[in-house]
Amino acid sequence: MKLNYSPDLIHKFSYKYVALDTNVLILAVSDDDFLKLLHDLKLNNCSFHTVASVYYEFTGTSDNPDNYNKRVKLFEDLEIVIQPIERKMDDLKN
Numbered sequence: 001m002k003l004n005y006s007p008d009l010i011h012k013f014s015y016k017y018v019a020l021d022t023n024v025l026i027l028a029v030s031d032d033d034f035l036k037l038l039h040d041l042k043l044n045n046c047s048f049h050t051v052a053s054v055y056y057e058f059t060g061t062s063d064n065p066d067n068y069n070k071r072v073k074l075f076e077d078l079e080i081v082i083q084p085i086e087r088k089m090d091d092l093k094n
Contacts, residue, residue, distance in 0.1 A: 002033065003033045003034060003037060005037070010040050010041060010044050011044065013041050013044065013046040014044045014045050014046065015045045015046070015047075016046050016047070017046075017047050017048075017049055018041070018046055018047070018048050018049070019048075019049050019050065020048050020049065020050045020054070020080060021050070021054055022054050022057045022058050025050075025054070025058045025071070025074065026058070028074060028078075029070060029071060029074060035074075038078055039077075039078070042078055042079065047079075047081065048078050048079070048080045048081065049080065049081045049082075049083050050080055050081075050082060050083070051082065051083055051085050052082050052084075052085075055075065055080075055082055058071055059071045059072060059075075
């Protein structure tokens with residue numbers, strides 16, 4: 001897929017936080033242009049974040065060990081931060 005975006009997009013995302021879901025990650029492993037965009041954003045100090053359930057869904061749907069390793073490597077290469085969102089019921093306030 002050919003990506004069309006403004007040349008200043010990379011600069012606009014410098015020092016920003018971007019939340020990634022499973023659909024975005026699947027696109028990243030299947031589209032080299034999109035993966036390059038994510039790498040360019042990272043090189044310009046964009047930080048990627050997700051939650052544990054996305055990580056497990058994304059890696060858990062791998063159909064073979066090579067695919068699994070490719071998906072884990074994507075998390076490592078992009079330095080995707082897994083945000084803790086689990087909370088105990090006692091911690092919730094009315």
